[in-house]
Amino acid sequence: MHTLTSKAACFAMQHANTIRIVLVVMTLAMFIFAAGAAEAAGTVGR
Amino acid sequence: MILVFAVFIGLAAGLIRAWVNKTKFQVPELHYPGLVILAFVPQFIAFALPATRSSLPDSTVSALFSFSQVFLLAFSILNIRNKSFWPMILGVFLNILVISLNGGWMPISPETVQKLLPNAPAGAWTIGSRLGNGKDIVLAREATKLWFFSDHLTLPDWVHYGLAFSIGDLLMSAGVIWLLWSMGRKTKSTSKEFSHE
Numbered sequence: 001m002h003t004l005t006s007k008a009a010c011f012a013m014q015h016a017n018t019i020r021i022v023l024v025v026m027t028l029a030m031f032i033f034a035a036g037a038a039e040a041a042g043t044v045g046r
Numbered sequence: 047m048i049l050v051f052a053v054f055i056g057l058a059a060g061l062i063r064a065w066v067n068k069t070k071f072q073v074p075e076l077h078y079p080g081l082v083i084l085a086f087v088p089q090f091i092a093f094a095l096p097a098t099r100s101s102l103p104d105s106t107v108s109a110l111f112s113f114s115q116v117f118l119l120a121f122s123i124l125n126i127r128n129k130s131f132w133p134m135i136l137g138v139f140l141n142i143l144v145i146s147l148n149g150g151w152m153p154i155s156p157e158t159v160q161k162l163l164p165n166a167p168a169g170a171w172t173i174g175s176r177l178g179n180g181k182d183i184v185l186a187r188e189a190t191k192l193w194f195f196s197d198h199l200t201l202p203d204w205v206h207y208g209l210a211f212s213i214g215d216l217l218m219s220a221g222v223i224w225l226l227w228s229m230g231r232k233t234k235s236t237s238k239e240f241s242h243e
Contacts, residue, residue, distance in 0.1 A: 016069065016095055017071070017073065019153060020073040020087075021229075022075055023079070024073050024074065024076060024229075025053060025057055025226075026226065027076060027079045027082050028053050028056075028083075028222050029050050029053045029069075030048050030082045030083065030086035030219060031082045031086075031118060031121070031134075031218075031222070032049045032052060032053060032219065032222055033049075033086060033089070033090075033094075033115055034082065034085040034086045034089045034118055034220070035049075035115070035118045035134075035137070035138050035141065035214075035215075035218050036049035036154070036211065036215045036218060037049060037181065037182075037197055037209060037210060037211040037212065037215050038093050038094075038180045038181045038182075041206070
């Protein structure tokens with residue numbers, strides 16, 4: 001368990017910038033989804 | 047949902063820019079990202095999740111929708127120091143303004159609906175009612191307050207994708223693309239590094 005945690009921490013440190021990029025991109029995608037128009041047409045009659 | 051495509055455009059543009067500038071893709075510090083999650087989760091339940099989007103009453107969905115917009119505006123304003131958030135703030139504000147002036151939904155004109163759904167069966171949509179399980183309400187242009195900022199823009203015919211969107215949506219997408227594009231800019235240290243070579 002301890003080794004797993006250490007490995008995870010090591011991975012997070014090595015890929016910190018990539019993880020931050022993914023988080024920012026996900027935040028922006030959620031922002032656009034929530035703030036922008038939705039495809040209502042596809043749900044008409046369903 | 048297709049507006050999420052703006053994120054991919056911006057990401058691709060920013061990554062290419064960073065590659066051309068031979069610099070690291072820089073991540074901006076976003077303040078209070080939890081506000082976006084607070085706005086996203088109820089909207090995902092109300093508009094996207096098939097199990098819930100057709101079962102929730104319109105009044106509940108409208109309230110969730112309006113409430114979540116406030117979180118988005120707060121998030122944008124709290125990140126105002128980043129200039130790419132300026133069009134996003136304006137876009138969210140315009141959308142909130144139109145939505146709040148038109149009963150808690152984004153208005154769409156019957157003409158636009160006809161363009162999006164030319165083969166819809168009779169009675170599939172009616173003026174004054176919500177359009178499907180989306181964020182729009184069908185309102186005649188004359189009955190719409192601030193029509194210019196409502197969902198009256200559509201994609202070109204050759205795209206073959208039925209989506210109506212607003213000026214506010216365009217501004218938000220532009221802001222997101224700008225933010226991701228700016229992540230690939232040349233840093234001062236990189237410029238110095240290369241000027242020494």
